[in-house]
Amino acid sequence: MQDHHTEDQDRRHEHLHLSSLPAARAGEETPRKTPVTDSARNTSKPVRVRIAASPTGKCHVGTARTALYNLLFARQRGGKFILRIDDTDVQRSTTESEQGVLEGLRWLGLEWDEGPDKGGPWGPYRQSERLQLYQRHAAELVEKDRAYYCFCSPEELERERKEALANGRMPRYSGRCRALSRADAEARRQAGERPVVRLKIEPLTMSFTDLVKGRIELDASLMGDPVILKSDGVPTYSYATVVDEHEMRISHVLRGADHTTNTFVQLQIYEALGFEPPEFGHFALLLNPDRSKISKRTGAVFIGEFRDEGYLPEAIVNHLALCGWNPGTDQEVFSFDGLQAAFALDQCSSSNAIFDRSKLLWLNGHYIRQLGVEELTRRTLPFLAGAGLVPSEPPAGPELERLKAIIGLEQERLKTLYEAPELVTFFFRDPDPAACLELLKTDRFARKHTPDELKRALAECAAALRELEDSSWTALPLKETLEGEAAKLGWKPPELFMPVRLTVSARQATPPLFETLECVGRSATLRRLLAVAGAP
């Protein structure tokens, strides 16, 4: 009897441990019939991974990173990447609110193979559209006596919880309704009461081998019986996820570390349902700069915000990849294909990482410099149009050529697309002469001479420059002319070049002066020089 009980427990225990390595059982007398190793299972099933997104209306960086890791894993194994909407929280979920999440992922280039918008063999891909499935399995669990109806009221539960806390005990469900007979439960349901369904937790010492964190253990006897179906018939997260992972043939559940502990409840649900659990891997979380849980309070955490701030999707993907994973080499810059080749779960960090903005900014600048001028111009267009510098319909012909020249000049000083309008405005609009004059008084090079001397010099420059025809208004002749003027004045080059720069752009930093003048154009340059030279 005793033996039988032990063996029974042991067997169940084993079932819950399918993912543990056989080595952990070394010395066991009777070897398992078919010892299953992680690697054996990995190759025996087609790889299907998923991102389970809450329809919160926005795509969170954490969600994006998890999606990326899943996608990379799927692609390198020739598997499928599935997008599922976990919208069982009726309060927060609206039909439109999933749109933001989809947009964010898509903008990053993290395209899914199956999802709510494109269907697939195991849909629907919204949990709210699968309620009957959960309810059916829940009824089976009650039938099999692995779950039971619980009629305890939320108030009652809350009171017990507080009481336990006050007495320093762990708050967990007492299991009172376990004792209810099936007949009583049925009668009360007929009478109109709306119970929840709770899973009967087996008080086992459990463990599983996490693909990124290694072996993790937990004593299930410390858990209370969890609700799997709420009184309104909607499943709880842990339960719905188990049913879906199974029904959708998910082979590897790769998700955030906030789900590590939940995994044990889920393993018990798999066991109760008679489903073989998938592999699990939990990624360490992304944190705020103060090491607190990441939140919208502390700056941008949504993909859409980064897009609006002029970040490139490839920079974000690259940075996200490096936040929690490393290639084991000194390489920092990765294309998506490069990531796909290098990514590995066992190189993923198991300690939390701060989402570092400055490194992202550097990467963004790097990718901007890498882009062809044509492509960079195309991507910058929406920002320029937003600032009213160019019409919203894409320019063509000479207009486009000029725009490309301008963007080309600013390319290596651009860290985000968002900065573009501010940097290039002066190519399109004359600056305020008064503002230029102010700068002439404070700039460290211009300061070498009095405002009157400067105005005279600018007027002379204008006169000299006027001699250049439109056709020879290019960097080299411009350089020769202005160098000649500086020599004539007996000034060091910067003492003249800087005032010219300030006069033409009202900015202390611009691309190289002569290329800049070329792009600003003959008439605008002369007009601006004269405006400041003749300013009061």
Add this chain to the structure above:
RNA sequence: GGCGCCAUCGUCUAGUGGUUAGGACAGGUGGUUCUCAGCCAUCAGACCGGGGUUCGACUCCCCGUGGCGCUACCA
């Protein structure tokens, strides 16, 4: 409170008993240069604390401490 996970420069991290503890971003300095940016060079900067184990610990073990997570009819 209980349980789980984690702990190397400011940040992301490499490192698996013996290393000048390496790289990248950010910061400092210098060079290139008409400014800025870029590029190049260079400097500074870390093993949470305490006990063990060991000839020898960043590395292994234990205890603290700290962070994060879970402990819901949220996901």
